[in-house]
Amino acid sequence: MDYFGAMGDVRAMTIARHLHLVTLGVADLARSTAFYEALGWKRSSASQEGVTFIQLSGVVLGLYGWAALAEDAGVPSESTGFRGVSLAHNADSEAEVDRIIGEAVAAGATLVKAPEKVFWGGYSGYFADPDGHLWEVAHNPFFAKDDAGRLRLD
Structure with missing residues (x-):
């Protein structure tokens, strides 16, 4: 049985209309964190060595290494342009x-x-x-x- 078959009728599912986190893949975490802090946005104490979290109104902005984010998602990291x-x-x-x-x-x-x-x-x-x-x-x-x-x- 495939993943969706194990879940039952997918059409009956409802996903709450919330966007909790937007994560941006960045080349240099310190540089990107400094940029967003220069805009007046505060780095959260929930941030860790490899990730910065910034609390926005109703959503959290995450900054995470470009290659690490691609690896986590299981996609190639070599993309450029739009x-x-x-x-x-x-x-x-x-x-x-x-x-x-x-x-x-x-x-x-x-x-x-x-x-x-x-x-x-x-x-x-x-x-x-x-x-x-x-x-x-x-x-x-x-x-x-x-x-x-x-x-x-x-």
Whole structure:
């Protein structure tokens, strides 16, 4: 019996709609940790020698060695270029987008796309962290946030 057969009817399963942890594979853990700390994010005491954890609002950002993360997942570590993923921060205004991207670049990020008005009615730009992970910083006037600053979509 295969794995899914042992689990029964997969269609009946429900996975809670939570994203708990985003882990980024990084070339130099100390450099990447310093970059995110320069953005004002605090390294958690749960961090260990080979991994950095940063508590965000409702999710944890993990920084882990690129090759070690690939080995853990059982995939080759030799990939370059676009990874098909971007992380995003939704700002409260266009001015905040500009400020955040400026601070990221000052902390060592690479400006990928300068902030601009975009086709969907918002304002956004992109930077890449020291390992090339894309971050979009956007002001989306159509997204509401709760009192804790988390996005709330219907």
